[in-house]
Every structure is written in C-alpha cells, then in structure tokens.
Amino acid sequence: MSSSLDKQRQKQLLSWLKVQTKQRKKILRSSVLMGFMSAICIVAQAVLLALILQNLIIVKSDFIAVIPYFIGLMAVFVMRALLTYLREKINFVLGKSLRQSIRRQLIDKIEQVGPPAISQYTSGGLSTLLIEQIEDLQDFYARYLPQMRLATMIPVLVLIVVLPFNWAAALILFCTAPLIPIFMILVGMGAADVNRKNFKALAYLSGHFLDRIKGLSTIRLFNQGKNQTNAIHHAAEDFRIKTMSVLKMAFLSSAVLEFFTSISIAVVAVYFGFSYLGEIHFGSYSGTVTLFAGFFALILAPEFFQPLRDLGTYYHAKAQAIAAADNIETFLAKPTTDVIKQPQINTVKIDKIDTIIAQDLVILSLDNQAIVGPLNFSLTAPFNIALMGASGEGKSSLLNLLLGFLPYTGSLKINQVEFNTLDLTAWREQLSWLGQNPYLLNDSIRNNILLANQNASEDNLNDAINNAQLTDFIKQLPNGIDTQIGEDAVRLSVGQAQRIAIARALLKPCKLLLLDEPTASLDKQTAREIEAILAKNYHTCNIITVIHHISEVMSFDQIWQLSDQQIHIDK
Template sequence: FVSGLLLIGQAALLASILHQLIIEHVDKHQLISQFIGLAVVIGLRALCSWGREICGYRCGEQIRLHIRQLIIQRLQNLGPAYIKGKPAGTWASLVLEQVEEMQDFFARYIPQMSIAVLVPFIILVAVFPMNWAAGLIFLGTAPLVPLFMALVGLGAADANRRNFKALQRLSGHFYDRLKGLQTIRLFNRAEAEAENLDVASQILRKRTMEVLRLAFLSSAVLEFFSAISVAIVAVYFGFAFIGELNFGNYGAPITLFTGLFVLVLAPEFYQPLRDLGTFYHAKAQAIGAAESIVEFLNLEADEMNQGSENLPSPEAITIEARDLEVLSPEGQVLAGPISFTINQQEHVALIGPSG
C-alpha cells in the first residue's frame, strides 16, 4: 500500500517537472526541491520493495521448515520398514526439492496477489479525478490480463505434477543404481542401466520442457495484452493533444501534466498483474509439490508405537521368547512357534526358510 502511494507521488513529481520545463519554461534551478523529492520517493520505493522481498523470503523459509519437520516426523512415525519400501532418492526428492518448490509460492505469489489488487486500485483512484476516459481504459483492459493468464495456465499444475513424478522416479532410480554400482559391474549390466537412466532423464526433460513452454507462453500473452493496453492510452492522449478527441477531462483542456501523469502510471497499472502472471508458475509448481506432500502426510499406514521405558543395567540384559512366531505381511508363519533364552555375551542362530 505504501509503495502504491509512493508510486503516485513519483508520477506526479515527474509529470510536474516535465510540464514546468517544457510548457512553462521554468528554470531548472527553481525545481531543485522537486528533483530532490523525486529522488527521495524513488529511494523509498526501492526500500519498500527490498523490505517486501526480505519479509516474503523469511516467511517462506519458516513455512518450508515447518513442512519439512512434518515430513520428517511422519517418516519417524512410519519407521524404517516403510521407508525401505521406496528408493532413498524418492524420499530425498520429497524432503528437499519438493519442499523447496513451495518457497516462491509463499514468498512471492501470495504477497503479489495483494499487490495486484491494491496498486491498480490506488492508481484508478488517482486517475479518475483527472481523466475519466483513461480510467475507463484501465478499468476495461485490466480483467484481460488475469483472464488470459488463467486460460493459458490451466494445464500448468498438471504439467508440474507430472514433472515432480518424473523427478521422483529419476532420483530414486539413480540413487539405487549408485549404491549398487559394484554389483551392476559384476553382472555386466552397466550399459543396460545407463540406457535406463537415459530413458528416465529424457522423460524428465520432456516434462520440464512442458512446464517451461507453458510459462513462456503465459509471459508472452501477458506482455502482449499489457502493451496493447498501454498503447490504447497513448493513442487516446495523442489524439486528445491534437484536438481530435475532446472528452474525458471533465470539460477542461488536457494538459501535458495530465497526459504524462497517466502515461507514467499506465505501465505501473499493469505491472502488478504481469508480475502475478509471472509468479503464476510458482503456484503451479507449489500445487504439484503440495499434492505429493499432502498425499504422504495423509497416508494411512501402520505407525510404530511410541513410548519410553527405562531399561535395566546393560550387565543384566537377557532376551527371552516364549512361543515366538515370525509372520509374513500376508500373515503366513515363516518361523515358529519357538522358545529360547539369550543371555549376555551369547551368540544364537535362528534358522528358518529363506526370506
């Protein structure tokens, strides 16, 4: 909000300086105070932008830490038996890459949603009292930007979702093959596994290019409609200055100050909407990453029992079993029932079917 007010002040000072220099032929030395004010306003706007970036990054960092703690806590609850069911690279991708993809959504996209509403509203409030025709042009063309942004970005979330799935598969595949590199060489499977990795990497490349294609298309559409809208405003004032259009200024003649003031604000009116479209891919990436994270956090699986119990002194530990049975996940008895006692410093072998 403060940055929007400073933007209005910057445009007014710049238009006033140029109007006095060009139309009124005021000596530039008499405008030193306005030049100083313009420099101060520009500096304050830069300071506000810097503060917004820092605050957004810090908030995103705290949210990422919280999400990562939830995932790690869930992994601890599921226990090593469940973790072994998927490649380590898959878990690394979930904890690292996919959580990191949430950063831009919280740090940039969410704050930009507020800016995309506040700044155009402030500019409309400043423009309408000076020229209602320019205000109507702004008001009529503003919905085109988010409309086409939504149309172009409809498939972005699905593309990012497929990209994350491909990244998980490639990470798990590569990490497992890296751990078993010696075994692969012993069985002369190096070339075959290299081909498999190449296939997985090609799939990831295609998924990534789908995401980039949508991102570039969205940016091109936003730039096109923003440029068209600014051009309409410029054409209106051009015809107004040569006397072809005599409406919009509440019956008063259009001055250079009014034209410059509105034209300086015209790109800034669409800039927050363009930035929102630029950050829209961050939302799509976050949706793709969040679905995998939420699916994992809401997973229905047996968790390890949590508790604490003080064990006796290590010198007195004895392991005793009575009618012990070892069952498969399907409930089939693999070994037992057996009974045994293992005392300190004893070595006991349990013999049963393989597996």
C-alpha cells in the first residue's frame, strides 16, 4: 500500500516537473532538433567511413579516389561538433530559465503565505529549498528531458538505416535494446527514495547548523558546546551516509548499463565475424554480407545504444529532481490566503479606512484549524486600540489576519466591504507594521530605512531619522547613514535596531498602524523612549497595539482584553 502510494507520488511529481516546461517548449524542441541533426551526422559519418574502407580494402581503389569521402568526413565532423556546442548552449538556457521560473514561484509563494507559514521553517531549510534543491533540477531539464526524446528517436533512425543493408543486425539491435530501459526502471524504483532521504538529511543539517551558529552565545553560556558539536557531527554523518548511498546507486547503474551495452555490441560483432568466415549465411538480402554493410552496422551499433546509455547516465538526475520536487511542490501547494480568501476576479480597492466590523469572526490557521474566535467588534475611525491578553490567546493572529496572511470564517468588513473581496496589494498600501523583532537587511542604514519608500526624498528621509531620534547616533558612525549594520543587525543594539525600524515605518504614510509588542524585547528605559517616539509621531492614523502592560506614555481610546476566545472591552 505504502509502496503503491509512493509510486503514485513519483508519477505526480514527474508530471509536475514536465508541466513546468509548457512555457519553454520551443527551447526544448530546439534542443531535441539539434540532437537529432547530430544523429543524422553520425549516420553520414558511418556511411563515409564504410565507403572509404570498402574502396580501399575490397575495391582496391587509389587513395586519391577516396579523398572526396575524406573531405566529406571532415565536414561532417565539424558540423557534428557545431551541433553539439549549440545543443549544450540551448540545454543550459533551458535549465536556467526553468530554474529561474520555479525559484520565482517559490519567492512569490513565500510572499503570499506570509510570516505564519514561514515561521514553520528554519532559515537553513528555506535556503536549501530555494538554492540547492532548485539547482538539482538543472540536469533533469538540461539533460534528462531532451535525452528522453532522443532515446526514442535516434535508435529508430539507426534501425531504419541499418535494416536495408542487413536485417539480422537490425534484429539483434532491436532485441537487445529493451535490456537497458528495463534495468533503468529497476534502478529508478529505489533511486528517488534514496535522493529524497538525502535532501531531508541536508535540509536538517543546514537548519540545525545555522540555528546553532545563531545561538552560539547561549550554547557557550550554558556550557553545551560539546553536546551541540556531537549533534552536528551525527547530522553530518547521517548526511554523508545518505550521500554515499546516492553515489553508490549512480555508479552501480552506470556499470550495469555499460555491461549490457558491451554485450549487445559484441553480439553484432560476432554475427558479422562468423558471416565473413562463412559460418552464417543469413541476414543479407543479396546472400553475401558485404564489408560495407558490416562496417556500417558496427560503426552505428554503439551509436544505437549511446542515447540509451546517456539516458541511463542522466537517469539519476530524474531521481534527484523528483526528490527535490517533492519539497518544492509541497511548499507551492500550501494553501494561501490569496487563494482561500479571494475567489472573486474583480477585487475591491479602498483608499481610506472608516470602519472595521467583525461578526462571528473565526481566525483560521493555513490548514483551516480555528485559532481564535468567534470575535465580535466594531471600530470607527479614528481609533487607538490596545490589545492585551496572555500568550497564545491569538493577539498576533488578529494582526496577521488584518495583514492578509491568515484565512477566516464569519464576517470581517472594512468600510462595509467584506475583507475577502479586497485587493490585498492595495489594502497593504494602507498599512504599516512594527513588531518586537523587525527584520533589518544586511545592508546600510539608508537602504534599510528606504525599504519602505524607495522614492522618498532626502528631506523626507531626514525627517524620519529625526523623528525616530536617530540623528545623534548616526552622526557618531564613521560612514554615517551609509554604515553597514551586518547580518541580523549584529552591529546595533536592540534599541537602535528598533529605532531604524520606526524610521522605516515613519517613511511610509499609513491609514492603519499595527504594532505587535514593539517594546517587549527592550529594557525599561529604552522601551519608554520608543513608546514616546510612537506616541509623538502617530496621532493622525488608526492604531492597534498588541501589548502586555499599559504604559503611562501611550494613551488609548479603548483597551481590549482577549481571553477565552472573546474580546472584552475596557473604555
């Protein structure tokens, strides 16, 4: 039962991989055409070589008489080399464009599913998915897929040209050819599973290692360095074992394919050898096996099997691609709020926020499990709301819903318009968000602030810096506003990073500001400073703030207590 399901899954993934080529059919056909033209050159090459040998050995012609054949042979060599070069270029372009397309789908998906879904993955796991696993699709698209078509076309071409000269040689080739595909199928049954385990081990190792690097200070503080080193060692050893299993499968398949190919070519050679000795008297239509027919068939015999051998060599690329596609397709198949919430073709755009009304609102997770609700509330602009409650009650989930990252049931209306009919892009243009750990890019302070508005003027940028109380701090830096902050803002204190995030938020005018515990990770003094900045700068927009305690610096119109799946309002 399990094996049957696994085979079904492999078929589904292979179909998904092939569907990705729909927009690149012209490039794929060009690659196949180049390969087929190269095969025609091989046939011409075999004809010319056989004619040269026939004239020199049997006919006893002068060397001058076969010079035109030599010139033709050189021309075919050059043509074949050129076709091979063009085919390699086309194959690379095909693989590159498909990898870019799939990577773009993944990045778009990450943007659609938002923080609730991304938080389920480690940074290392996502990096492996976006980089290494996509790169492992290259050989499938650039090698295996075009070769799969040529593996059918070229052997048929060889049979067609050999059959008129010797039907026995054609029959031998025809009967021995299925040995290679049969073995490829047997190898492929286990190869995809081995590669899938390898990818899982790599994703675990990447995520595990990156998480330990980020938490190095904590690990050393609690004297857990040796234990964590052992854990990384075991993860690396598991990955090594699984990688060696993949290599063993690849080497075994190549060796057996070469074995079967050699036997088949040897049978053709033995047939012609005994024919020339007079022991075999069948196969030739004229009753005599000519030297031309023998050399022609023997030259083409390796070329008959070469496409199948190449397909066998690239067959592990198929197993590797299926294993990579398992994770990629699973991620792309995740439900998104855009799909769940917006079935309409024409979505509604709004340019202001007058009211937000919820009736029997139940916020769902991405797998349609209820998180909190039913909630009922009504807000009329202008409003400044404090949302309080114990951890896990669903405060951040409400903000994620308003950001458009979570689905819901019941009713949520903005200006009397149901939320699931809004254009999310236009809606998010009305919003600004600030959390307790806002992400800053490994870039300059300037570029991090301008992330909110790339077209902001220098005056607007300076105003945002002044309002966020960053002016004195920036003046002390050697490169000023162009100072690099490092990965995860390692060169900044938590308070400085939060001020940069505030400056970024201030640079984007908004109609609704969502604050998710912006001072939770700060010390008391810094928290009061940040609260004062927010209170001073945000008095012209609507605000919903998730907090754990009421600050004397910030004033609110209403205080909402979220508990027992209900909102209790204290005015």
